[in-house]
Amino acid sequence: MPSSARVLLIPPDTRPQTLELPAQLAVMTGATVRVPPEGALPAFFTPGNTALLRDWLLQEAGQADIVIVCLETLCLGGMIPARRVSDPLETALGRLAVLREVKRQVPGLQILAFGVIVRVAHDNDPHEEKPYYGQWGRELRAYSSAFDRHARHGDAEAGALETARAALPPEILADWTGTRERNRALHLAALDLLSEGVLTHLCLTLDDTTPYGLAAFDRRMLEARADELGVWSRLDIYPGADEVPCALLARALAPQAARVWVRYSGLGGAGAELIYEDRPAGELVRAHLRAAGCVLADTPAEADFVLAVNTPGTRQANRQPDFATVDTPHRHLPAFVDTLQEALEAGQTVSLADIAYPNGAERRLWALIQGLPLNRLAGFSAWNTAGNTLGTAIAFGKLMAHVMDPAAHAEALFARMVDDALYQAFARAEVRDFLDNPSPFDLGEARTVAETQLRELMTPQIKALWERHFADSGLALEVGAAHLAWPRLFTGVFPLRVHSSMATG
Template sequence: MAALPSVLLIPPDTRPHTLELPASLARMTGATVRIPPAGALPDFFTPGDTDGLRTWLLREAPGAGVLIVCLETLCLGGMIPARRVSDDLPRVLDRLTVLQDVKRLNPELQIFAFGVIVRVAHDNDPHEEKPYYGQWGRELRAYSTAFDRHARHGAAEQEALQAARAAVPEEVLSDWLGTRERNRALHLAALDLLAGGVLAHLCLTLDDTTPYGLAAFDRRMLEARADELQVWSRLDIYPGADEVPCTLLARALRPGAVRVWVNYSGLEGAGAELLYEDRPAGELVRAHLRAAGCVLAHSPAEADFVLAVNTPGTRQAHWQPDHATVDTPHRHLPAFVDGLRASLDAGQTVSLADLAYPNGAERRLWQLLQPLPLEQLAGYSAWNTAGNTLGSAIAFGKLAPLVTDRAAQTGALFARMVDDALYQAFVRSEVRERLQNPSPFDLGDQREAAEAHLRALIAPRIHALWEQHFAGQGLTLDLGQPHLAWPRLFTGVFPLSVQPDRTPAPT
């Protein structure tokens, strides 16, 4: 097997999903991955050092084979800062030119870039958005929908658009739209770099999107430009965001089309509706497969791996259990689990994507999975949006044949089970119940108490999960101190390391 290229990674931010997960996927294949120094990367809504990133790139690029770069981090200080900073467009586009510079320094460097079309946040979050979004989020969302409906359907929507516009202060709307226009211009410039051969591949993704809205309007504008430039063979525009570093890593390290058999938990699972995407589950799967360099297989026998997808009965819901749209007769979880067992018993490579509920595993499915040999899965994912889950699970599956470090692969798999199932599906709500009406946006002085509850609740479960499924394989688990990534419960950090067991055999 040819040596894998050295990878440079500039992620959207420093959360475990966006930084540690792609780095761990690279490590399990034996690929070398280098990231910028911590001070150059963003911290929550504090921007990273764009000058420092440029210096780091110019220094590291001559010795690298692949660059995976988030355009928002490179040019605006991060995915969240890109929605908040006031940097003007000329300065932003000037920062983008470093990609041309490093390509000249190293013509063999394969640059895989991605940008995130500015979302219209579902929650009135004043930290991930500009502060005024905490007050005017609902009205801005209404304007977003009205604008796009008018753009598509014309005069019939004019009155609704005028009412939505009148409900938002002019200075707020102007600033909000200006941020979107600047970031769209960055993505249009990236399309030009793709057409010019500077970029090997480009993903432009829609974060927390809906069928109608300004993100959909932006998508159509970018698609029209892609038509003009004729760059679709190296371009993907689809719903996603935080998982794209994993997607592009899979594309870069294992080029060429990989065949995937998709097994849904319900016979009509491909038609299931999703809360944070603009299309049904089956179309989202196809989009994520293409972005990672995969194609649908015609049968399980010809597939390189099986992607097992737990979809809701008809539509995702927020609260478990939901018997109205998720846990319905439109699917049969015991049969789905039986199929997983059969695939594992047959020695097939299986990666499991659980997207029945956003923001964590389905509790019922997790319990049904426990009799299975979960350590034999090639991948597991159940975090945040359906797109986040799918992109991660597909990357695990595609990279499975390249695994050279079993401890690293086990660590990456186990970390997802700890975070996506143990924390997001169970412990997070238990911590919340122990606090005093915590804000979802900022825990304030309750953060210390939250982290103490987190450690007490999750550490025993982590060790129990390891003992049940992963012990006895010649590997050892070292667990650090669980804590929160940011001052909110949404994202936990679970430092763990899996290493070969070097305990001397008894004499």
């Protein structure tokens, strides 16, 4: 794919990680990116305008080389709205048909799509899920697990399933499972488009998944259909969600397979257990490498880049520090940091994925790497789930060999350090404490106070981090006003622009 590739991006929503980050990764390779107009994309749980999306895609496709499209946005108004809206299957399938129309009009167009298997949320969130999930989340999670256990193990689990079903109002259960069945049918239709050749590649990912549950049940049904169609060479089904646009961009913009040497923070890191995924760290790494068009290298010498993965000692934990399962003798962080330094000093391409804790960098590791030349990293990622982090770090690593705009690369890299480390690992907790334990689901009137506090905390820290690691790079930083993407602390927005310092001279 030429460096001047023209990309159309229809993301799952408008958060920086799902909209701005993929665009940054594309731009640093010399590609151009167009995104749908304002109003077409969702705003939190408010659906986007699917008719406007369809018209935009038909209008723009003739001038594009690559389309990266979230099926939920195209067909149901967004990843979160897809879990909430009542649009019938026939309507969703009618919206999906635009991809066949676009491919017919532009036969050479690469269409890389992804869908997100409906999650069973860990928290009783009434905004990202159906409104009744705030009241019935615990019971719906119990039903999800019991249903899958019964599906796998038979009559021995029948009693538990009946108990779980009886604990729920029938209309709530029917609505919730009906939404899942509609979205699964949409993904089955996408598999047909893949089989027909309309789609170049398809990722069907599991968001916030567990070993047992309705998401695992859906996964097995989709895998069975993939077996029937024989489409596995162009299909990936694995735990992930928000990071998939980055992975598909790496696959499309750098089509040749990259060989990757994976180095874990502990010798047993590949076996570490994760909170929001259904498999150990090593298997998750393999899945994300394949999605981005990468393979494991047999030796460090033959690797195109090193993926350095900070894993928990035995299992992730939510609160830092955790000395029971994360910061244990099963790994030795100083030695891990030594290997990072050696690799960077040797000029190797290194992308760092920190999955020891979900939802932010490990504070101890962040402190230890401050002595390293962080501006030399190909990538850094430590946000949300392990899958989000890995997919992002792998995309950085694979695309590093194709960077044509060093300022754009520095901007993407620094933005991840600001969000994943400075905010998610540190400042977010400080703002939460300042607000005296606000609702995690909706800040309400406290949002203004939170954003004021956010700017006071983050702005000097952002500038200090730049001065420490990027000031001698010949680049200049502009810092905008920090704010929140949605009325909750989970996602901050930190407007940054990096450009050549000579441009301001």
